[in-house]
Amino acid sequence: MLRLYCKYRPPNLKWPECLKNNQIRQNHFDSKAYQACHISFARFVLYGLVGSVASIYSIQNYNDLQTLRSFFNTELPPVRDDIFKERREIERISGIMQPMSDNPNYYLIIGPHEVLKKAEYMSKNQKTLKDLAKTINYPKFDVNLIECLSYQLTGTSHSYKFYWQNVLSRFEEFASKVAKKYSIHPILIIDDIAEISERDVEELQNIAKTAADHRLYTVVFIASDANLIKNFMKNSSYSRCATLYIGDFSKDEALAYLTNNCKMDTQMAKRIFDLCGGRISHIVSVVSVIDKLINKRKILGKRVDYNDDEFREEVIKKIDERISMIKDVYRIAWDAYIPEKSKPTILEFICNNLDANFTRGDIIRLFEDEEKGEYIFSTLLRNNIITYNVGAIEFGAPIIKAMFTELCEKRTRKLLSFNI
Known part of the structure; x- marks a missing residue:
């Protein structure tokens, strides 16, 4: 600002003399050059403040949105291979998820809290399909199918990048090649159908029925809750669909998983259950931070023993931090939606x-x-x-x-x- 003033001061006058002379000073501050500079600076300050506030607000909204997406729309932390080992209903679902030579079908699997898509056998199934893709010289499978389907068919903000019909045609091309060479039928998993438009779901249902009738491939629809998909069940092709349901852990299942599979002591397992109940997504999230803590302590050569006070305190701290984070995510959802x-x-x-x-x-x-x-x-x-x-x-x-x-x-x- 000082440089702007000095730029237009009268010639042959030093700045202190300029300020002492009222007439000169009045002429100077009334000049158009000064007024223009003053207005420009005021606008700069105003726009800067507005821009800063808008930027902070936008960044906060973006961070909140990313937090929501990270919890509701994308994968949870890595799930232990044996999380569903004791559940009887998983046996049939696990069989459905494996590419087989049996007659393909079309299924609806309902899991209230996005439980099913976290199951480890689904990742194994993806690896199986990728391996098959390599053997039939289908190098673009990984990029064009796994990624496209995960974004396009789940109704996320990335769906504008692809047309799901094009993705589906690529999958059908792949399925045809696999069927001819190996006589097995790949599985197309369509996750969270409540987020897809009713028209698209209806079209996908008809495609699934046709694929099953013509022994092309198996389609598995996954829904968060039966109450959200009434239109799905009204479609005439639903008569061809087999429906399965998987719910959260009971108290006994949760405690057995935490003590037997995660090797926690009974007291810590009860603490986690008291905080999470049977909600599998919450239990998985908490267990993941404990696993990271255990791995870190092993690298540092520290004890990993629940009888060790230091270790227990660290575990409890990590549990409380993760519970607080999960609670904040639900609070953001409440505020946002x-x-x-x-x-x-x-x-x-x-x-x-x-x-x-x-x-x-x-x-x-x-x-x-x-x-x-x-x-x-x-x-x-x-x-x-x-x-x-x-x-x-x-x-x-x-x-x-x-x-x-x-x-x-x-x-x-x-x-x-x-x-x-």
Whole structure:
């Protein structure tokens, strides 16, 4: 700013003399050059402030969105190979996921919390298909199918890059070559169909039925909850579909997994179950950070023993940090997806029903507009904030109950402060 002033000061005058002379100073500050500089600087400051605020807001929104995507739309941390080992329903599903010479079929597998796609046998199946691709000279399989299908068919923001019809045609070309050379039928897995438009799902269903009828390949649809896919079940081709369901861990399953498979002591396993319940995605997330801690300690030559106080303290710290992170993600989902005007109504209802079961109709009737109520219900269900269980709604995960308990307490304090 000083340089701009000095640039237009009268010639043959030093700056202190310029400031002492009122007339000269008045002429100088009234000059068009100064006014232009002053206005430009004011605009620069204003735009800079607005730009900074907008940038911070945009960065925060982007970070929140990335956090949401990392939890809801992409893979969880690596899942242990034996996480589903004791579950009977997995035996049939595992068989479905293997390319076989048997007659191909079309399936719907329902797992409430994106459980199924985390199973280790699916990654093995992908490796099998990649190996097959190499033997039939199909080098573009890895890039054009695995990546395209994972982005395109799950309704993520990356879907604009590809047309799923083109991806599907590439898969059919691959399936045809594999069938001719090896007499086996590949599997096409379409994940999270609730995020795909109804028209596309209907078309994919018809394609799946045709593929099964003509012994081309097997199609497996995966859904987060049966309540979200009523239109899928109304399609006439659904009669050809076999439906399977896989749910979260029971208490005994969770404790057995943590103690037998993850080698935790009983006290630590109970602590994790108390915080996560049977929600497999939460348990997997917590176990992953403990695995990282164990590997780090082994590299440093430190003890890995639950009887060691230092190790236990580190484990507990990691568990609490991960639980807090998961809770924050649900809080972001609540803030991002529930309309601001609807939050007081739904929050009051939730505060009064934290430990009770309720129905879909109970939520919809909270709002005069039925479509609005349906939207709120579907949003809560799609983001796993509530769980649909045999006609009744429940929270299911202790982490979510804890989050709403905090929101309810905050709401109560706010109401009390207004009354005072």
